[in-house]
Amino acid sequence: MSDSSTLPPARLRPEAELARDALSAPVLARAARLARWADAGTRVDAGGGLVEEQLPAAAEQLGLSGDDAAAHASEAWRIAVDTGLVEITDEEAGTVAAGEDLALLTGGSPQDVLGVWLTALEAVLADASVPDLDGLVDAMAEGGEVDLSSLDWDPEAESDFLDGVLGNLYLLTVGEDGPGEAPVPLPALAASVIVPSDMGEPSNEVLEQVSDAMMRLDDQFRLLEPVGLVEYQPVDEALMADADEEPAAPVDEADVTRYGMVRLTPLGLYGLRARLLDAGFEAPAVGDLSDKGADALLDGTAPFPPAAAHAETELWLAGRSPLDAARELLAAARGTDPGAPLRRLRCQQALSLVGAEAEPALREVLDDAELGGLARVWLTEHGARDVPPPPQEMVFWLTIDTVAAQLAAEGNSEELRALVEGLARQHSGFFDTVWRVEHPATPEVLEAMGRLHPDKKVAKEARKAAFKARSQQGG
Structure with missing residues (x-):
């Protein structure tokens, strides 16, 4: 993940809209349904999971059928417990009750709902960092010996790998040079965390690592889609002639979509930004500066890409009269410190969005050594009369x-x-x-x-x- 100072601002949807998306995400919707279904007769085991004999009823409650129905019901129950939608009232007896947070899904604020969803997201991300243990479970069931070292699994490294991929997906989504809300090809995303930036033509060894990373990400994004983090088009299984083989690199651009396409959802953008903030990154969002002074606006938008600075400035101007806004901006633009020239450039760009009502503010600074030049430019561009020519030194x-x-x-x-x-x-x-x-x-x-x-x-x-x-x- 890049240095925090490079993070462009995210354009977030309104929290009410994001909360609706969270409630409709299958992972949280199923957990809430089971939390409402549970009663005093519901029993859990020592780990808080539903006892085996209750899984069929839970699966039926969720409308699930087939071989995986019990496993999916068990997973939905675990999310309900992890998010506080269900509370274990007596660990010895294994009894449960509705948790305090269940009421938040219907009676809480959008922020309350999103808080519950973020907890569910963390649980799913933890699951996504665990390798496929089906073989291990089968060996245990058959009484066989299990060699944990053969799993070649480093939990911290696996979590860091997924965090790095999601960090790059975030940057691609918020960056003005990236695809924005368009889907990203899985090979490109895998390569972004594997191939060194200074490497010209990747070696065969590096290409194999990218291919291996694609397969890991294919499994992980399949898990992350139901929580609402991403929209994912999986790798086309027909590309793999043998189940043990990794797919070769795509031949042409039309072929790329068959190797997996992933897009961060608006809810996913909100979720990843929340995680970045928790991790200590500065992850701004457009609108953060709308209620702050002009000094905060000019300094805050200084490192922003042009479109993001424009959007932030429009929101800031919307809450002020043109004349007051212009006076405040001009006052904040003064200075001889190293950041002052960029502040004045941002001020000039902000003033270009202000109408003719701001003219008195610009005339007030015509004799100002630092602001007189940009004031003349503004007045001329707005067709003002009697604009004095600038002295040569200005x-x-x-x-x-x-x-x-x-x-x-x-x-x-x-x-x-x-x-x-x-x-x-x-x-x-x-x-x-x-x-x-x-x-x-x-x-x-x-x-x-x-x-x-x-x-x-x-x-x-x-x-x-x-x-x-x-x-x-x-x-």
Whole structure:
């Protein structure tokens, strides 16, 4: 999983909608049905599981039939106990009663329902990290010797593997460069946790590991779908000529869907974000900043991708009048600290969403050295009259501020390279003047221009100007 600072904000559905999804998820729905079915005559064993003779009635209550009906009923009962929907009232007698949390499913808030669902999710995730023990159970039933070491199972490693896969699925879902809500091919997801990022062509050994991981994930996602975490299209069993063989790599894109496709549901996105928060990650959600001040908005959206920053800003603006919002944003955009240029860029982007009613706020800062340039840009773009032309020093200051903000937002991007080329081309004698600009980022910006400009002569001019700027600032 990537460093927490890289997590983009999640766009969550309303909690009421998510709670409805949780209640309709088969795992929780079955557990609730058994909790309501249980009465004083229901008996459990020492481990809290339903006694064997009661499993047929439980399966019938759930509408289950077939060879696996008793196992599924037993699993639903265990979830009911784990989530507090059922309480064991007397361990010696093995008697039960409805748990306090059962009432939350019908009379609690959406947050209460989601709390119960999250507990069920943890139980299912724990199950998904356990290997298939059918062979072990058969051997025990036949009185055979069991070699636990032959299972080759490391519980912590298995849990970490699944957490890593789900973390990557979360990032793909919330990231603007990922597929978003579209399904992800299972081979790609398996490769994301197996293949090193700096590896060119994967070796045969690594490809075998990816194939093995796919098979593990196929089993795990089949378990995770009924709790509502994912929508999953399993691996096509026809691809495996032999039950003991792993599938070969897909031949073409049309073939990929047969190797499994997984999509995080809106409820799953909520669940994984809750787990990330519990694990100490900073996992923001769009809307977190809507009730906070402009300073929190500008700083908070600074690392956001553009679309997420836009959505967060729209929510923030919705609760304020255009004029008050503009004044608050402009006040928060001031500063000479390293984060200030990006704050001003986010302020400019926020102000682009505000209507003409905000004009008085922009006119109030026309003489401000830090804000006068962006105020003139806004007023001109909104067709305001009598906008005073900016003094030359303000033009150059705004230029340095803009490049510094782009550097902070995107690094050495193609867009910034184009901006640098355009600046050097438009202003004759640009570097002779710009090094004198009293902006804290002037040396850093000129050094970046020296790195980015493709013309060696211009790049050298930029580096010389950077040296002069640094000398002027005494560093």
